[in-house]
Amino acid sequence: MDRPTLILDADDTLWENNIFYEDAADAFAERMAQEGFDPAEARRTFDRIEHERVAVVGYAPSEFARCMVITYRYLCRRYGRTAHPEVEAEVEAIGQRVMDYPIILLEGVEETIPRLHRRFRLILLTKGDPQVQHDKVVRSGLAPYFEAIHVVPEKGPEVLEDLIERHGLDRRRTWMVGNSPRSDINPALQVGIGAIYIPYKKPWAFEEAPFVDPDRVVTLRRFSELLDLFPDAEEEG
Ligand SMILES: [Mg+2]
Incomplete structure (x- = not known):
């Protein structure tokens, strides 16, 4: 029998x-506080504008930096102040810090992935800028463990349907594993594959959502617990 599949x-x-x-x-x-704005308002405004823009421009880190400049200009307009180009440049540089952050694997991932690789077909599914996401996969050192790596602009049930079709996956033996109710868990529930939720300690508010079918969600506290979930899966090789 073909090995079961985890889409990670x-x-x-x-x-x-x-x-x-x-x-x-x-x-x-x-x-922004140094410019005399209320920092809590600046943060709230940034979050709102970012969430609105994601639907239009996607998840590229350069857009995250751009959003800080837009928020600064918005605050200036709102309080009748002039936006200064040098502050805009500084603000953009703050946003650009996320462009090439170091890859720090979450607890247990480094030891668990090779063992999962012996038991499952592993497919990586991530959304965002193709170049940025591919670079991160390469830097993680985990690429060799995946039979396929897919970077998509946005995740949803249609993306999972496409993967099921393309890789000939059996829905009863396929699980989506992720930290996002909106992007990982609900799409999996909608297409009828398994849904394994591993919450992240500091989630992005944008990714939070009620589960569409809570009874079918398996929640784990840490990544290594994936090994205990499937005790019968044979290790190969
Ligand atoms: Mg995620």
Whole structure:
């Protein structure tokens, strides 16, 4: 019998991601405080504008930096102030810190992935800028364990349907593993494959959503617990 399949998310499932974005957003709010704006309002405004823009421009880190400049200009307009090009440049540099953050694998990932590789077909599914995401996969050192790596602009049930078709996956023996209710878990529930949720310690508010079918979600505390979930899966090789 063909081995079962795990479709794995990458950011905040295999490695740290959102903490770098949170740190940059906090630094932006502090910089706005130096300009005399309320840092809490600056942070709230940034989050709102970012969520609105993601639907239009996608998830590229350069857009995250751009969003800080847009937020600064918005605050200036709102309070009748002039936006200064030198502050804009500084603010953009704060946002650009997320462009090439170090890959820090989450607890247990480095030891667990090779063992999962012997038991399952592993497919990586991540959303975002293709070049940025591929670079991160390469830097993670995990690429050799995946039979396929897919970078898509946005995740949803239609993307999973496409993977099922392309890789000839059996829905009863395929699980999506990820930290995002919106992008990983709900699409899996919608197409009728298994859904394994591993919450990240500092989630991005944009990714939170109620589960469409909570009874079918398996929640794990850490990545290595995937090995205990499938005790019957044979290790090969
Ligand atoms: Mg994720």
